[in-house]
Amino acid sequence: MTWDTSLLWQFDILILLMMVICAVTALALEGLLSSAIVTGAYSFLICLMWTHMMAVDVAFTEAAVGAAISTVLFLGTAQYINRWIKKERPREQGIKQITLVIAVICAVMMLSATRDLPDWADPDSPASTHLSPGYIEQGYFETATPNVVTAVLADYRSYDTMFEAVVVFAAALVVMVILRRTSHKHRKLLHLRPKREGRDTILRGAAQSIIPVMQIFALYVLFHGHYSPGGGFQGGVIFGASFILLALCYNLKFSMNRFREHAVLWCCAGGVLLYAGIGAVCLGLGWSFLGYGALAGILGVSEVMARSHGILAVEIGVGITVMAVMVSLYNDLASGGDLEDGL
Protein backbone atom coordinates (compact mmCIF):
# COMPACT_ATOMS: atom_id res chain seq x y z
CA MET A 1 0.00 0.00 0.00
CA THR A 2 1.68 3.16 -1.15
CA TRP A 3 0.46 6.67 -1.01
CA ASP A 4 1.24 9.21 -3.68
CA THR A 5 1.97 12.41 -1.79
CA SER A 6 1.00 14.64 -4.71
CA LEU A 7 -2.37 15.29 -3.04
CA LEU A 8 -0.89 16.95 0.07
CA TRP A 9 -3.26 15.59 2.68
CA GLN A 10 -1.91 17.94 5.38
CA PHE A 11 -3.11 20.94 3.37
CA ASP A 12 -6.50 19.31 2.84
CA ILE A 13 -7.01 18.50 6.49
CA LEU A 14 -6.09 22.06 7.46
CA ILE A 15 -8.64 23.55 5.05
CA LEU A 16 -11.34 21.07 6.02
CA LEU A 17 -10.79 21.84 9.70
CA MET A 18 -11.05 25.56 8.98
CA MET A 19 -14.25 24.92 7.03
CA VAL A 20 -15.78 23.06 9.97
CA ILE A 21 -14.78 25.90 12.30
CA CYS A 22 -16.28 28.48 9.93
CA ALA A 23 -19.50 26.46 9.62
CA VAL A 24 -19.89 26.21 13.40
CA THR A 25 -19.03 29.90 13.86
CA ALA A 26 -21.48 31.03 11.18
CA LEU A 27 -24.30 29.15 12.89
CA ALA A 28 -23.29 30.07 16.44
CA LEU A 29 -22.78 33.83 15.98
CA GLU A 30 -25.64 36.03 17.09
CA GLY A 31 -25.31 38.93 14.65
CA LEU A 32 -26.71 38.55 11.16
CA LEU A 33 -23.98 40.59 9.47
CA SER A 34 -21.14 38.73 11.14
CA SER A 35 -22.49 35.30 10.26
CA ALA A 36 -22.99 36.48 6.66
CA ILE A 37 -19.30 37.44 6.53
CA VAL A 38 -18.22 34.10 8.03
CA THR A 39 -20.33 32.31 5.42
CA GLY A 40 -18.36 34.21 2.78
CA ALA A 41 -15.11 32.98 4.35
CA TYR A 42 -16.52 29.45 4.32
CA SER A 43 -17.21 29.75 0.60
CA PHE A 44 -13.69 30.96 -0.01
CA LEU A 45 -12.25 27.96 1.85
CA ILE A 46 -14.35 25.48 -0.08
CA CYS A 47 -13.17 27.22 -3.23
CA LEU A 48 -9.55 26.48 -2.22
CA MET A 49 -10.55 22.89 -1.53
CA TRP A 50 -12.00 22.53 -5.02
CA THR A 51 -8.95 23.97 -6.69
CA HIS A 52 -6.95 21.42 -4.79
CA MET A 53 -9.27 18.64 -5.92
CA MET A 54 -8.58 19.71 -9.53
CA ALA A 55 -12.14 20.90 -10.04
CA VAL A 56 -11.08 24.28 -11.44
CA ASP A 57 -14.36 25.06 -13.18
CA VAL A 58 -16.22 24.40 -9.95
CA ALA A 59 -13.77 26.52 -7.97
CA PHE A 60 -14.19 29.34 -10.46
CA THR A 61 -17.98 29.21 -10.12
CA GLU A 62 -17.78 29.03 -6.34
CA ALA A 63 -15.42 32.01 -6.18
CA ALA A 64 -17.79 34.10 -8.30
CA VAL A 65 -21.08 32.84 -6.88
CA GLY A 66 -20.45 31.67 -3.33
CA ALA A 67 -17.82 34.08 -2.14
CA ALA A 68 -19.09 37.14 -4.02
CA ILE A 69 -22.77 37.10 -4.96
CA SER A 70 -24.12 35.00 -2.06
CA THR A 71 -22.30 37.17 0.47
CA VAL A 72 -23.72 40.33 -1.10
CA LEU A 73 -27.24 38.86 -1.08
CA PHE A 74 -26.81 37.87 2.58
CA LEU A 75 -25.53 41.34 3.46
CA GLY A 76 -28.37 42.99 1.60
CA THR A 77 -30.92 40.95 3.52
CA ALA A 78 -29.13 41.43 6.84
CA GLN A 79 -29.11 45.17 6.27
CA TYR A 80 -32.80 45.07 5.39
CA ILE A 81 -33.70 43.14 8.53
CA ASN A 82 -31.13 45.00 10.56
CA ARG A 83 -31.79 43.59 13.96
CA TRP A 84 -30.06 41.39 16.47
CA ILE A 85 -31.21 38.02 17.66
CA LYS A 86 -32.78 37.98 21.07
CA LYS A 87 -31.56 35.58 23.71
CA GLU A 88 -32.92 32.16 22.93
CA ARG A 89 -35.50 30.92 25.36
CA PRO A 90 -34.70 28.17 27.82
CA ARG A 91 -37.40 25.87 26.48
CA GLU A 92 -35.30 25.44 23.35
CA GLN A 93 -32.73 23.46 25.29
CA GLY A 94 -34.63 20.16 25.38
CA ILE A 95 -35.20 20.14 21.63
CA LYS A 96 -31.57 21.05 21.08
CA GLN A 97 -30.23 18.14 23.09
CA ILE A 98 -32.54 15.58 21.51
CA THR A 99 -31.59 16.85 18.05
CA LEU A 100 -27.92 16.72 18.94
CA VAL A 101 -28.21 13.11 20.09
CA ILE A 102 -30.11 12.08 16.96
CA ALA A 103 -27.68 13.96 14.70
CA VAL A 104 -24.68 12.33 16.36
CA ILE A 105 -26.20 8.85 16.06
CA CYS A 106 -26.98 9.40 12.37
CA ALA A 107 -23.49 10.83 11.80
CA VAL A 108 -21.83 7.83 13.44
CA MET A 109 -23.92 5.44 11.34
CA MET A 110 -23.00 7.26 8.14
CA LEU A 111 -19.34 7.55 9.18
CA SER A 112 -19.15 3.80 9.70
CA ALA A 113 -20.67 3.36 6.23
CA THR A 114 -17.73 5.25 4.66
CA ARG A 115 -15.66 2.07 5.13
CA ASP A 116 -17.50 0.65 2.13
CA LEU A 117 -16.78 3.65 -0.11
CA PRO A 118 -13.82 3.44 -2.46
CA ASP A 119 -10.66 5.06 -1.10
CA TRP A 120 -10.45 8.77 -1.68
CA ALA A 121 -8.60 9.68 -4.91
CA ASP A 122 -8.56 6.08 -6.06
CA PRO A 123 -8.17 6.13 -9.88
CA ASP A 124 -9.89 2.72 -10.12
CA SER A 125 -13.04 3.72 -8.22
CA PRO A 126 -16.32 2.80 -9.98
CA ALA A 127 -17.21 6.46 -10.55
CA SER A 128 -13.99 7.07 -12.47
CA THR A 129 -13.97 3.92 -14.60
CA HIS A 130 -17.52 3.68 -15.85
CA LEU A 131 -18.57 6.70 -17.92
CA SER A 132 -16.05 9.49 -17.59
CA PRO A 133 -13.14 7.85 -19.50
CA GLY A 134 -15.41 7.90 -22.55
CA TYR A 135 -15.92 11.64 -22.22
CA ILE A 136 -12.21 12.24 -21.79
CA GLU A 137 -11.07 9.98 -24.62
CA GLN A 138 -13.74 10.70 -27.23
CA GLY A 139 -14.91 14.18 -26.26
CA TYR A 140 -12.22 15.98 -28.22
CA PHE A 141 -12.86 14.06 -31.44
CA GLU A 142 -16.61 14.58 -31.20
CA THR A 143 -16.77 18.22 -30.10
CA ALA A 144 -13.30 19.76 -30.72
CA THR A 145 -13.37 21.15 -27.18
CA PRO A 146 -10.28 20.52 -25.02
CA ASN A 147 -12.08 21.51 -21.80
CA VAL A 148 -13.95 18.29 -21.10
CA VAL A 149 -16.14 19.97 -18.48
CA THR A 150 -17.45 22.49 -21.04
CA ALA A 151 -18.04 19.73 -23.59
CA VAL A 152 -20.03 17.61 -21.14
CA LEU A 153 -21.88 20.63 -19.74
CA ALA A 154 -23.09 22.10 -23.01
CA ASP A 155 -23.13 19.12 -25.33
CA TYR A 156 -23.51 15.68 -23.75
CA ARG A 157 -25.64 16.92 -20.88
CA SER A 158 -27.09 20.03 -22.48
CA TYR A 159 -30.67 19.18 -21.47
CA ASP A 160 -29.51 19.42 -17.88
CA THR A 161 -27.88 22.78 -18.44
CA MET A 162 -30.87 24.16 -20.30
CA PHE A 163 -33.22 23.35 -17.45
CA GLU A 164 -30.74 24.70 -14.89
CA ALA A 165 -30.92 27.98 -16.81
CA VAL A 166 -34.72 27.75 -16.69
CA VAL A 167 -34.59 27.16 -12.91
CA VAL A 168 -32.38 30.22 -12.43
CA PHE A 169 -34.74 32.29 -14.60
CA ALA A 170 -37.73 31.06 -12.59
CA ALA A 171 -35.96 31.99 -9.34
CA ALA A 172 -35.55 35.60 -10.54
CA LEU A 173 -39.25 35.77 -11.37
CA VAL A 174 -40.25 34.24 -8.03
CA VAL A 175 -38.15 36.74 -6.08
CA MET A 176 -39.77 39.55 -8.01
CA VAL A 177 -43.29 38.22 -7.40
CA ILE A 178 -42.62 37.77 -3.67
CA LEU A 179 -41.05 41.15 -2.98
CA ARG A 180 -42.75 43.67 -5.28
CA ARG A 181 -45.58 45.57 -3.65
CA THR A 182 -48.45 46.83 -5.66
CA SER A 183 -49.94 49.17 -3.07
CA HIS A 184 -48.22 52.46 -2.45
CA LYS A 185 -49.11 52.85 1.20
CA HIS A 186 -45.76 51.40 2.33
CA ARG A 187 -43.77 53.69 0.13
CA LYS A 188 -43.83 56.65 2.46
CA LEU A 189 -41.72 54.66 4.93
CA LEU A 190 -38.89 54.67 2.43
CA HIS A 191 -38.03 58.29 3.06
CA LEU A 192 -37.20 57.46 6.67
CA ARG A 193 -34.28 55.37 5.55
CA PRO A 194 -31.00 57.22 5.15
CA LYS A 195 -30.21 57.93 1.54
CA ARG A 196 -26.78 56.92 0.40
CA GLU A 197 -25.46 59.40 -2.07
CA GLY A 198 -22.35 57.42 -2.83
CA ARG A 199 -19.95 60.34 -2.83
CA ASP A 200 -16.95 58.29 -1.78
CA THR A 201 -14.29 59.36 -4.28
CA ILE A 202 -11.90 56.47 -3.66
CA LEU A 203 -14.63 53.85 -4.07
CA ARG A 204 -15.87 55.54 -7.23
CA GLY A 205 -12.39 55.78 -8.69
CA ALA A 206 -11.70 52.13 -7.90
CA ALA A 207 -15.03 51.06 -9.38
CA GLN A 208 -14.44 53.10 -12.51
CA SER A 209 -11.12 51.41 -13.15
CA ILE A 210 -12.16 47.88 -12.15
CA ILE A 211 -15.55 47.55 -13.84
CA PRO A 212 -14.40 47.73 -17.49
CA VAL A 213 -11.65 45.21 -16.76
CA MET A 214 -14.16 42.94 -15.04
CA GLN A 215 -16.49 43.07 -18.01
CA ILE A 216 -13.77 42.30 -20.50
CA PHE A 217 -12.56 39.47 -18.28
CA ALA A 218 -16.11 38.11 -18.08
CA LEU A 219 -16.35 38.06 -21.86
CA TYR A 220 -12.96 36.35 -22.05
CA VAL A 221 -14.07 33.71 -19.55
CA LEU A 222 -17.24 33.13 -21.55
CA PHE A 223 -15.62 32.90 -24.99
CA HIS A 224 -12.48 31.06 -23.90
CA GLY A 225 -14.44 28.41 -22.00
CA HIS A 226 -13.55 25.80 -24.61
CA TYR A 227 -9.86 26.00 -23.82
CA SER A 228 -9.61 27.10 -20.20
CA PRO A 229 -11.70 26.92 -17.03
CA GLY A 230 -14.80 29.00 -17.44
CA GLY A 231 -17.88 29.21 -19.59
CA GLY A 232 -21.34 30.66 -19.56
CA PHE A 233 -22.05 30.34 -15.86
CA GLN A 234 -18.80 31.89 -14.67
CA GLY A 235 -18.68 34.59 -17.33
CA GLY A 236 -22.30 35.51 -16.67
CA VAL A 237 -21.81 35.73 -12.93
CA ILE A 238 -18.73 37.94 -13.29
CA PHE A 239 -20.55 40.23 -15.73
CA GLY A 240 -23.48 40.46 -13.34
CA ALA A 241 -21.09 41.14 -10.46
CA SER A 242 -19.75 44.18 -12.34
CA PHE A 243 -23.23 45.77 -12.25
CA ILE A 244 -23.59 44.83 -8.58
CA LEU A 245 -20.25 46.52 -7.87
CA LEU A 246 -21.54 49.61 -9.65
CA ALA A 247 -24.62 49.58 -7.42
CA LEU A 248 -22.50 49.11 -4.30
CA CYS A 249 -20.08 51.93 -5.09
CA TYR A 250 -22.61 54.44 -6.41
CA ASN A 251 -26.21 53.55 -5.62
CA LEU A 252 -28.95 51.37 -6.97
CA LYS A 253 -30.53 54.21 -8.99
CA PHE A 254 -27.27 54.77 -10.81
CA SER A 255 -26.75 51.15 -11.79
CA MET A 256 -30.39 50.78 -12.77
CA ASN A 257 -30.05 53.73 -15.09
CA ARG A 258 -27.22 51.91 -16.82
CA PHE A 259 -28.99 48.57 -16.99
CA ARG A 260 -32.71 49.20 -16.90
CA GLU A 261 -35.15 46.76 -15.44
CA HIS A 262 -36.80 46.07 -18.79
CA ALA A 263 -33.41 45.21 -20.26
CA VAL A 264 -32.66 42.92 -17.31
CA LEU A 265 -35.90 41.03 -17.82
CA TRP A 266 -35.41 40.79 -21.57
CA CYS A 267 -31.92 39.38 -20.95
CA CYS A 268 -33.27 36.86 -18.40
CA ALA A 269 -35.74 35.49 -20.90
CA GLY A 270 -33.58 36.04 -23.97
CA GLY A 271 -30.76 33.79 -22.80
CA VAL A 272 -33.09 30.89 -22.15
CA LEU A 273 -34.84 31.54 -25.48
CA LEU A 274 -31.49 31.54 -27.31
CA TYR A 275 -30.62 28.21 -25.71
CA ALA A 276 -33.97 26.60 -26.46
CA GLY A 277 -34.06 28.24 -29.89
CA ILE A 278 -30.82 26.56 -30.91
CA GLY A 279 -32.29 23.26 -29.75
CA ALA A 280 -35.41 23.92 -31.78
CA VAL A 281 -33.39 24.81 -34.90
CA CYS A 282 -31.56 21.48 -34.57
CA LEU A 283 -34.91 19.75 -34.20
CA GLY A 284 -36.25 21.54 -37.28
CA LEU A 285 -33.28 20.36 -39.33
CA GLY A 286 -34.15 16.76 -38.60
CA TRP A 287 -31.71 16.10 -35.76
CA SER A 288 -32.49 15.55 -32.12
CA PHE A 289 -33.19 18.54 -29.84
CA LEU A 290 -29.85 20.28 -29.14
CA GLY A 291 -28.04 18.00 -31.59
CA TYR A 292 -25.61 20.70 -32.70
CA GLY A 293 -24.34 18.58 -35.61
CA ALA A 294 -27.40 19.84 -37.50
CA LEU A 295 -25.86 23.32 -37.66
CA ALA A 296 -23.02 22.05 -39.90
CA GLY A 297 -24.95 22.88 -43.07
CA ILE A 298 -25.88 26.41 -41.97
CA LEU A 299 -22.43 27.33 -40.66
CA GLY A 300 -20.58 25.59 -43.50
CA VAL A 301 -18.24 23.65 -41.22
CA SER A 302 -17.75 20.01 -40.34
CA GLU A 303 -20.07 18.31 -37.87
CA VAL A 304 -17.44 18.30 -35.16
CA MET A 305 -16.81 22.04 -35.50
CA ALA A 306 -20.57 22.63 -35.61
CA ARG A 307 -20.82 20.99 -32.20
CA SER A 308 -18.05 23.25 -30.94
CA HIS A 309 -19.87 26.34 -32.24
CA GLY A 310 -23.15 25.04 -30.83
CA ILE A 311 -21.53 24.79 -27.40
CA LEU A 312 -20.36 28.40 -27.70
CA ALA A 313 -23.84 29.59 -28.71
CA VAL A 314 -25.63 27.92 -25.81
CA GLU A 315 -22.93 29.12 -23.40
CA ILE A 316 -23.68 32.67 -24.56
CA GLY A 317 -27.35 32.00 -23.83
CA VAL A 318 -26.53 30.70 -20.35
CA GLY A 319 -24.21 33.66 -19.76
CA ILE A 320 -26.88 36.25 -20.66
CA THR A 321 -29.49 34.60 -18.44
CA VAL A 322 -27.18 34.16 -15.47
CA MET A 323 -25.86 37.73 -15.74
CA ALA A 324 -29.35 39.23 -15.79
CA VAL A 325 -30.63 36.96 -13.02
CA MET A 326 -27.77 37.92 -10.69
CA VAL A 327 -28.45 41.62 -11.29
CA SER A 328 -32.18 41.09 -10.80
CA LEU A 329 -31.71 39.12 -7.56
CA TYR A 330 -29.44 41.84 -6.19
CA ASN A 331 -31.77 44.67 -7.20
CA ASP A 332 -34.74 43.06 -5.51
CA LEU A 333 -33.06 41.72 -2.38
CA ALA A 334 -30.89 44.73 -1.57
CA SER A 335 -33.80 47.14 -1.76
CA GLY A 336 -36.52 44.95 -0.30
CA GLY A 337 -38.24 44.89 -3.67
CA ASP A 338 -38.77 48.64 -3.90
CA LEU A 339 -35.82 49.31 -6.21
CA GLU A 340 -35.46 52.64 -4.46
CA ASP A 341 -32.31 52.44 -2.45
CA GLY A 342 -29.77 49.66 -2.36
CA LEU A 343 -27.23 48.33 0.06
Next chain:
Amino acid sequence: MDELFYFIIAKYNYWAALVLLFIGLFGMIVRNNLMKKIIGMVIFQTAILLFIVSIGVKRGATVPILKFSPDKQPLLDATAYANPLPHVLILTAIVVGVAILGVALALLQKIQRVHGTIEEDEILEDMRK
Protein backbone atom coordinates in the same frame (compact mmCIF):
# COMPACT_ATOMS: atom_id res chain seq x y z
CA MET B 1 -0.06 1.92 12.84
CA ASP B 2 0.49 2.32 9.12
CA GLU B 3 -2.81 0.58 8.42
CA LEU B 4 -4.66 3.11 10.54
CA PHE B 5 -2.80 5.99 8.91
CA TYR B 6 -3.75 4.81 5.41
CA PHE B 7 -7.33 4.28 6.53
CA ILE B 8 -7.55 7.86 7.75
CA ILE B 9 -5.86 9.25 4.65
CA ALA B 10 -8.21 7.30 2.39
CA LYS B 11 -11.41 8.50 4.06
CA TYR B 12 -10.94 11.90 5.71
CA ASN B 13 -12.60 13.80 2.91
CA TYR B 14 -15.82 11.84 3.24
CA TRP B 15 -15.71 12.35 6.99
CA ALA B 16 -15.34 16.11 6.62
CA ALA B 17 -18.29 16.17 4.20
CA LEU B 18 -20.43 14.19 6.64
CA VAL B 19 -19.47 16.37 9.61
CA LEU B 20 -20.38 19.49 7.61
CA LEU B 21 -23.63 17.83 6.54
CA PHE B 22 -24.68 17.28 10.12
CA ILE B 23 -23.53 20.72 11.26
CA GLY B 24 -25.76 22.19 8.56
CA LEU B 25 -28.69 19.95 9.42
CA PHE B 26 -28.32 20.62 13.13
CA GLY B 27 -28.22 24.36 12.51
CA MET B 28 -31.32 24.15 10.32
CA ILE B 29 -33.25 22.31 13.03
CA VAL B 30 -32.25 24.04 16.26
CA ARG B 31 -31.56 27.67 15.35
CA ASN B 32 -34.52 29.86 16.05
CA ASN B 33 -33.53 32.59 13.62
CA LEU B 34 -34.65 31.96 10.07
CA MET B 35 -31.52 33.48 8.56
CA LYS B 36 -29.41 31.00 10.52
CA LYS B 37 -31.58 28.26 9.12
CA ILE B 38 -30.74 29.50 5.62
CA ILE B 39 -27.01 29.51 6.46
CA GLY B 40 -27.46 25.95 7.74
CA MET B 41 -29.05 25.08 4.40
CA VAL B 42 -26.08 26.57 2.52
CA ILE B 43 -23.66 24.51 4.62
CA PHE B 44 -25.77 21.37 4.16
CA GLN B 45 -25.74 21.93 0.42
CA THR B 46 -21.99 22.52 0.10
CA ALA B 47 -21.35 19.38 2.18
CA ILE B 48 -23.22 17.31 -0.41
CA LEU B 49 -21.37 19.04 -3.23
CA LEU B 50 -18.06 18.36 -1.47
CA PHE B 51 -18.95 14.68 -1.22
CA ILE B 52 -19.85 14.41 -4.91
CA VAL B 53 -16.69 16.19 -6.09
CA SER B 54 -14.61 13.98 -3.75
CA ILE B 55 -15.82 10.95 -5.70
CA GLY B 56 -14.28 12.29 -8.90
CA VAL B 57 -10.77 12.92 -7.54
CA LYS B 58 -7.94 10.76 -8.90
CA ARG B 59 -4.48 10.46 -7.48
CA GLY B 60 -1.86 12.09 -9.67
CA ALA B 61 -4.45 13.45 -12.08
CA THR B 62 -4.65 17.01 -13.35
CA VAL B 63 -7.52 19.36 -14.28
CA PRO B 64 -9.91 17.92 -16.89
CA ILE B 65 -8.64 20.09 -19.75
CA LEU B 66 -6.84 18.10 -22.42
CA LYS B 67 -3.12 18.65 -22.80
CA PHE B 68 -1.51 18.61 -26.22
CA SER B 69 1.76 17.15 -27.34
CA PRO B 70 4.08 19.39 -29.42
CA ASP B 71 2.67 17.95 -32.66
CA LYS B 72 -0.85 19.10 -31.68
CA GLN B 73 -2.16 15.68 -30.71
CA PRO B 74 -4.27 15.52 -27.55
CA LEU B 75 -2.96 13.32 -24.74
CA LEU B 76 -5.88 10.99 -24.12
CA ASP B 77 -5.16 9.03 -20.99
CA ALA B 78 -8.25 8.91 -18.78
CA THR B 79 -6.21 8.35 -15.61
CA ALA B 80 -4.28 11.60 -16.19
CA TYR B 81 -7.37 13.81 -15.82
CA ALA B 82 -9.81 14.18 -12.93
CA ASN B 83 -13.30 12.84 -13.53
CA PRO B 84 -15.17 15.69 -15.30
CA LEU B 85 -18.69 14.42 -14.70
CA PRO B 86 -19.07 15.41 -11.00
CA HIS B 87 -17.59 18.81 -11.86
CA VAL B 88 -20.33 19.45 -14.41
CA LEU B 89 -23.09 18.42 -12.03
CA ILE B 90 -21.72 20.52 -9.19
CA LEU B 91 -20.99 23.57 -11.32
CA THR B 92 -24.64 23.88 -12.30
CA ALA B 93 -25.75 22.95 -8.76
CA ILE B 94 -23.81 25.92 -7.35
CA VAL B 95 -25.57 28.38 -9.65
CA VAL B 96 -28.94 26.83 -8.86
CA GLY B 97 -27.90 27.03 -5.19
CA VAL B 98 -27.57 30.81 -5.41
CA ALA B 99 -30.99 30.96 -7.07
CA ILE B 100 -32.44 28.95 -4.15
CA LEU B 101 -30.66 31.27 -1.74
CA GLY B 102 -32.20 34.26 -3.49
CA VAL B 103 -35.71 32.84 -3.19
CA ALA B 104 -35.12 31.90 0.47
CA LEU B 105 -33.89 35.40 1.30
CA ALA B 106 -36.84 36.94 -0.53
CA LEU B 107 -39.23 34.84 1.56
CA LEU B 108 -37.29 35.93 4.64
CA GLN B 109 -37.74 39.61 3.77
CA LYS B 110 -41.43 39.02 3.15
CA ILE B 111 -41.77 37.30 6.54
CA GLN B 112 -39.98 40.20 8.19
CA ARG B 113 -42.35 42.61 6.48
CA VAL B 114 -45.50 40.71 7.45
CA HIS B 115 -44.64 39.56 10.97
CA GLY B 116 -42.01 42.12 11.95
CA THR B 117 -39.59 39.42 13.06
CA ILE B 118 -37.60 36.49 11.70
CA GLU B 119 -37.53 34.54 14.98
CA GLU B 120 -39.42 31.31 14.59
CA ASP B 121 -41.20 31.33 17.97
CA GLU B 122 -42.21 35.00 17.64
CA ILE B 123 -43.64 34.32 14.19
CA LEU B 124 -45.67 31.43 15.61
CA GLU B 125 -46.97 33.65 18.40
CA ASP B 126 -47.82 36.34 15.87
CA MET B 127 -49.73 33.83 13.76
CA ARG B 128 -51.78 32.59 16.72
CA LYS B 129 -53.03 36.09 17.53
